[in-house]
Amino acid sequence: MSLTDTADASTGLAFGDEPSTVQENSSMDVSTSDIPETAVGQPLVSDPKMTMRNVDVFYGEKQAIFKVNLDIARNEVIAMIGPSGCGKSTFLRCLNRMNDTIVDCRVGGQIELDENSIFDAKLDVVSLRARVGMVFQKPNPFPKSIYENVAYGPKIHGLASGRTELDEIVETSLQKAGLWDEVKDRLQEPGTGLSGGQQQRLCIARAIAVSPEVILMDEPCSALDPIATAKIEELIAELSENFTIAIVTHSMQQAARVSDRTAYFHLGYLVEVNDTETVFTNPSHRLTEAYITGRFG
Amino acid sequence: MSTSSLIVIILIGAFATFMLGRQRSLSVAAPLGGKRHLHSLPNYYGSFSSLLWAIPALGILALWLIFDDSVIYNLVWASMPEHLQALSDQERSLIYNQIQGIAMNGSADPSVDPAMIKAAEHMNSLLDSSKTALAIVSILAGIIGSAIALSLVKETFQARNKVESIIKVFLILSSCIAILTTIGIVLSVLFESLRFFQSVSPIEFLFGTHWSPQIAIRADQVGSSGGFGAIPLFTGTLLISAIAMFVAVPVGLMSAIYLSEYASHKVRDMVKPVLEVLAGVPTVVYGFFAALTVAPSIRNMGESIGLSVSSESALAAGLVMGVMIIPFVSSLSDDVIHAVPQAMRDGSYGLGATRSETIRKVVFPAALPGIVGGVMLAISRAIGETMIVVMAAGLAANLTANPLDAVTTVTVQIVTLLTGDQEFDSPKTLAAFALGLVLFAITLTLNVIALHIVNKYREQYE
Numbered sequence: 001m002s003l004t005d006t007a008d009a010s011t012g013l014a015f016g017d018e019p020s021t022v023q024e025n026s027s028m029d030v031s032t033s034d035i036p037e038t039a040v041g042q043p044l045v046s047d048p049k050m051t052m053r054n055v056d057v058f059y060g061e062k063q064a065i066f067k068v069n070l071d072i073a074r075n076e077v078i079a080m081i082g083p084s085g086c087g088k089s090t091f092l093r094c095l096n097r098m099n100d101t102i103v104d105c106r107v108g109g110q111i112e113l114d115e116n117s118i119f120d121a122k123l124d125v126v127s128l129r130a131r132v133g134m135v136f137q138k139p140n141p142f143p144k145s146i147y148e149n150v151a152y153g154p155k156i157h158g159l160a161s162g163r164t165e166l167d168e169i170v171e172t173s174l175q176k177a178g179l180w181d182e183v184k185d186r187l188q189e190p191g192t193g194l195s196g197g198q199q200q201r202l203c204i205a206r207a208i209a210v211s212p213e214v215i216l217m218d219e220p221c222s223a224l225d226p227i228a229t230a231k232i233e234e235l236i237a238e239l240s241e242n243f244t245i246a247i248v249t250h251s252m253q254q255a256a257r258v259s260d261r262t263a264y265f266h267l268g269y270l271v272e273v274n275d276t277e278t279v280f281t282n283p284s285h286r287l288t289e290a291y292i293t294g295r296f297g
Numbered sequence: 298m299s300t301s302s303l304i305v306i307i308l309i310g311a312f313a314t315f316m317l318g319r320q321r322s323l324s325v326a327a328p329l330g331g332k333r334h335l336h337s338l339p340n341y342y343g344s345f346s347s348l349l350w351a352i353p354a355l356g357i358l359a360l361w362l363i364f365d366d367s368v369i370y371n372l373v374w375a376s377m378p379e380h381l382q383a384l385s386d387q388e389r390s391l392i393y394n395q396i397q398g399i400a401m402n403g404s405a406d407p408s409v410d411p412a413m414i415k416a417a418e419h420m421n422s423l424l425d426s427s428k429t430a431l432a433i434v435s436i437l438a439g440i441i442g443s444a445i446a447l448s449l450v451k452e453t454f455q456a457r458n459k460v461e462s463i464i465k466v467f468l469i470l471s472s473c474i475a476i477l478t479t480i481g482i483v484l485s486v487l488f489e490s491l492r493f494f495q496s497v498s499p500i501e502f503l504f505g506t507h508w509s510p511q512i513a514i515r516a517d518q519v520g521s522s523g524g525f526g527a528i529p530l531f532t533g534t535l536l537i538s539a540i541a542m543f544v545a546v547p548v549g550l551m552s553a554i555y556l557s558e559y560a561s562h563k564v565r566d567m568v569k570p571v572l573e574v575l576a577g578v579p580t581v582v583y584g585f586f587a588a589l590t591v592a593p594s595i596r597n598m599g600e601s602i603g604l605s606v607s608s609e610s611a612l613a614a615g616l617v618m619g620v621m622i623i624p625f626v627s628s629l630s631d632d633v634i635h636a637v638p639q640a641m642r643d644g645s646y647g648l649g650a651t652r653s654e655t656i657r658k659v660v661f662p663a664a665l666p667g668i669v670g671g672v673m674l675a676i677s678r679a680i681g682e683t684m685i686v687v688m689a690a691g692l693a694a695n696l697t698a699n700p701l702d703a704v705t706t707v708t709v710q711i712v713t714l715l716t717g718d719q720e721f722d723s724p725k726t727l728a729a730f731a732l733g734l735v736l737f738a739i740t741l742t743l744n745v746i747a748l749h750i751v752n753k754y755r756e757q758y759e
Contacts, residue, residue, distance in 0.1 A: 101646060103562065130649030140640035143663045152658065153648040203644065210648055 035266060038069060040284045041274035043263075045073045049214060049244045050095060050132075055109035057090050057099065057268075064090050067109070068270045070263060072214070077236060077245045079259035079276065081252060083291065086265040088248045089137075092216050095246065096132035097125050113214070130157055133212035137219040139199035141191035141206070146183050149191040149202055150174060153210035169209055177205035178235050197228020204235065208243070215239065217247040221254065233258050252292055256280050264288045303358065303432050307439065311351045314443040318346025321450045329452055337457035345456045348463050349446035354439035361431045369423050376419050378412045396420060483737065490734045493727035497525045502731060504528065508694035510714060510725045525728055527735065529696040533611065533704035534736075537686060538679040540615025540700055541622055545679075546672055548619075549626025556627070557634040558656055569631070576624035580684040587617035587689035599701060609691035612700040618685050625675045633667030634660060666751040673747030677740045683708040707732050 044051075048071035057065035065087045072078055080088040090099070097118060099105045111118045118128050130153070141149050150170045153159075160166035170187070174180040179201045183194070191202050200220055207215055217236070221229040236245060236258045249255050255262050255276065262279040264272045264287070272279065272288045283289040322342035326332045332339055370393065374382070381392060392413065399409070399417035450456070494502070505526020552572065556565050592613035599606035606612075637660050645655040661668075683706075691703035692713060714729040721727070 096647065098643065098647060101643070126649045126651050128649075129647060133649075134643075134647035136640060136643060136647070138640060140638070140644040142641060142644065142659050152645070152650075156648070156650050156654050156658070206644075206648065 034287065035269045035271060036285065037067075039263070039270040039273050041272045041278070042261075043070045043270065043273040045071045047074065048072055049074045049114065051110075051112045051115075052094075053110040055091070055094060055107065055111060057087070057094060058106040058108075059102075060104045064268050065094075066268045070270060070273060072244060072246060073261075075240060075242075075244055076260040077240045077247065077258055079255035079262045080246065080248045080265060081250070081255050081262060081291070082265035084250075085267075087268040088263075088265045089218050091265065092218055092246060092248050093134075095214070095216055096129045096134055098129075098134060100125060130210050131212055132214040132216060133207035133210060135200070135203050135207050135215065135217045135220050138223050139196055139203050141194070141199050141202050143190065143192055145188045146174075146191045146194070146202060147187040150205050150209050153206060157210055159210065173205040173209040174202075176208055176239070177201045178231060178238075179205055195228070197224050197231060200224060200228065200232060201235065204232070204239075208239070212243065214244045214246065217245065219248050219250055222250060229254070252280070264291060266291075299428070300358070300362065300431075303435065304355075306432075306436070307351060307354045307358070310354070310436070310439060310443075311347045314350040314439075314446070315343040315347035317343075317443070318447060318450060319343030321346075321447055322456075325450055325452055335452050336455050337460075341456040341460050342450050342454075344460045345463075346443050346446040346450070348460065350439045350443035352463075353442040354435045357435040357438050358431065361427075361435070365427050365431075369420065369427065372423055373416055373420050377416060381410075381412060400424075486730050486734045486737065489727055489730035492722075493724055493731045496724045497728070497731075501525060502527055502728075503735070506696050508710070510710070510728050523724070525724065527707070527732060529694040530705060530707045530710055530732065531735075532696060532698070533690070533694070534680055534706040534708075536611050536698060536700060536704055537615045537618060537690060537706055538676060540612060541618035541679045541682075542672070542676060544616055544619025545622035545626050545675055549623045549675075550630055550668065552623070553627040553630035553634060554656060554661075557631045558652065558660065569628075572627055573624050575621065576628070578621070580621065580682065581688075583617050583621050584684040584688035587613050587685050591617055592689055595701075604701060606701045607691070607703045609689060609693075609703040610701050611690055611704045614686045614690035615700065617689060618679055618682055621682070621685065622675045622679055625678060626671055629671030629674065630664070630668045633664045633671065636667070637663045666753075670747050670751045673743055673750075677743055680736065680740055680743075681708060683712055687712060707736050711736075 050072040052068055052070045055065055055068040055070075056063060068091060080092060082088050093099045094107050094111060095118075097107075099107055107119075113128070113132065116123065118132075142152060144152070147170055150173050151160075151166055154166060154169050160169055171180060171184075174183065179198060182198060183189075183202075191199065194202060200223075204215075204220070221232050224232065233254065236247065239245060240260075247255075247259065259276045261273060262276045263270060264279065264283075264285070266287050272283060272285045274284070279288065280292055283292060319339045319342055322335055322337075322339045323332060326335045326339075329335075335342075373393070373396065374389070381389075384392065395409075396413055396416050397420070399414060400420045502525050505524060506528045507524035507526045508529045509524040511523045556569055556572075560568065588609070592608060592610060595610055595613050595616075596606040596608055641659050641663055642655055645659045646652075650658070686706045686709050690705060690709070692705050692709065693703045694705050694710070695702050697704060711729045711732050714726060714732075
């Protein structure tokens with residue numbers, strides 16, 4: 001199943017793909033006229049962790065996300081699925097303002113974390129990212145030792161008052177990421193020397209070392225083999241006890257396995273949000289059904 | 298036939314053999330059902346025939362031009378009468394030059410030895426027959442080569458592979474030229490240095506602290522005591538280079554960080570070329586800027602706070618040299634910093650690091666090997682720089698660490714030793730080669746260290 005993942009290797013930024021998607025699908029009658037104004041299903045929840053209202057994203061002149069309304073509940077795992085170029089990664093990157101680093105990228109609408117706007121001028125984007133951590137598509141450990149990789153976040157945020165406390169944070173983070181037993185004897189070796197799956201778990205350990213409230217995962221398994229993928233999926237299930245997780249995935253099986261709710265994006269629109277089981281067994285919208293039954297994507 | 302018209306003929310022939318080879322491959326292919334039955338495209342057969350024409354022809358031309366002078370020299374001397382044969386080598390080359398002059402322009406001077414006029418005539422006839430023979434032999438070689446090539450053209454002949462391996466040989470030869478030139482330079486400097494070390498001991502040269510490169514003509518001459526201790530020169534070089542690096546490394550590095558991490562695309566596109574204009578300023582211009590503007594203002598400033606500053610100071614030369622090197626450091630570092638993958642930055646930002654933390658703790662360490670390489674290159678450049686120092690730092694070989702004093706550097710001394718009329722058998726002149734050799738050894742060592750550092754960190758980081 002992870003073989004299909006690689007097809008969407010560049011969803012994050014490559015919006016140039018989108019026109020080709022439109023062409024491919026034109027024969028299947030999936031034009032934008034078919035897309036509902038507001039997503040069908042249950043996009044909103046009570047007492048949400050994060051809320052997004054009328055979120056638009058533009059790359060220069062080109063609009064990539066259209067008026068998305070969505071809530072993320074506390075301690076849930078929400079999966080975002082959709083065909084290549086549908087904007088799911090772009091949307092995810094709005095949630096901790098990672099799109100700020102992209103020149104020409106504009107985000108409109110309102111996004112709140114615990115009822116505070118993340119665009120508030122008083123809110124430091126740095127502290128936002130400490131609360132909303134991120135794991136990327138490709139494992140990107142720093143060219144430092146395993147220990148330093150995990151200690152990086154706690155150090156810059158001053159989370160540890162001494163060496164012993166820092167050691168503790170590193171150890172518990174690595175344990176939570178299920179990597180401790182594999183690396184405890186070689187913490188000083190470079191993180192880049194680990195295998196792909198280990199590197200990705202190191203990145204997860206690095207993200208949870210700053211004790212975020214929300215973890216965003218942008219196709220965390222698309223560069224990994226099936227065994228490493230299974231480990232990460234197990235890990236996501238464990239992490240959901242303590243964290244709120246939003247995961248973008250290109251694999252529907254993965255979404256079905258790990259998530260509580262699933263959101264289906266199409267050409268920049270949020271089409272349908274519902275309990276994962278409902279989405280996969282009884283989708284309400286024709287486009288969702290077409291996608292999950294493999295008619296396109 | 299003159300050499301240039303021969304070259305033109307060979308080039309025309311190359312084109313003709315290309316067309317012939319191509320045509321022949323097509324006619325071979327025609328009965329088989331078109332060119333797709335050939336092993337290679339027709340152009341490859343054409344190129345192959347063309348190369349087999351041009352390489353032998355041009356090769357013989359090149360060899361001929363290299364060796365015909367000495368062959369003619371020997372033939373002319375072999376025909377000389379006894380009284381000229383007996384001369385020493387130096388006188389021989391003098392006479393040979395005269396003969397060449399007569400051969401070229403003719404001589405109406407009746408006082409010229411008739412033997413020489415005869416030799417000149419002999420030389421002219423030799424030159425003529427040499428040119429004719431060259432034309433015949435090289436074209437013949439080309440014809441044989443292309444005939445072989447054309448006879449080889451068959452549908453199974455692997456012309457593409459052959460052409461590519463010939464091209465590979467050319468690539469190897471080109472890279473050999475750079476290496477052989479380096480070896481040649483080192484050897485020529487080395488042999489002259491060995492001659493120098495016959496009259497001055499290497500110990501004195503390397504560890505002596507007195508530099509006064511002169512050799513007495515008479516024993517009782519004033520100032521006859523020459524000193525060849527190179528220590529003051531090397532300390533001068535080090536002092537000025539250190540000052541230069543002190544300016545160039547921080548400024549260059551910080552401007553590189555600004556350009557690659559903070560500046561918007563617009564600013565970067567404007568500032569980077571402007572910064573690189575600095576690298577295009579001729580060093581002579583930097584030199585008089587240092588001598589006429591910077592040095593006097595340093596002296597004035599020093600005097601106003603009660604320091605004695607010589608009008609030519611190491612500080613002035615070092616500062617200006619530092620400015621000159623800024624674009625090296627900034628441009629190379631900028632490229633290296635730019636090459637750090639965006640994923641590294643994203644990872645750091647995603648953990649809530651600020652831009653400056655990301656640069657200091659992630660981007661800079663990842664770029665460090667390349668930056669070190671750039672800095673080492675800049676140091677080599679500083680050590681080898683001459684013009685600024687000649688004009689701004691002076692010629693006084695003081696052994697001092699005070700940047701306000703006048704000092705001199707190795708390169709400046711090489712220039713002063715080798716300008717003007719020189720005799721190439723005195724230690725004074727030969728000292729320049731010894732200095733050059735040591736300088737070469739130092740910059741080579743620096744480059745090797747730089748490479749080593751770069752490789753070491755690269756292994757660790759990938």
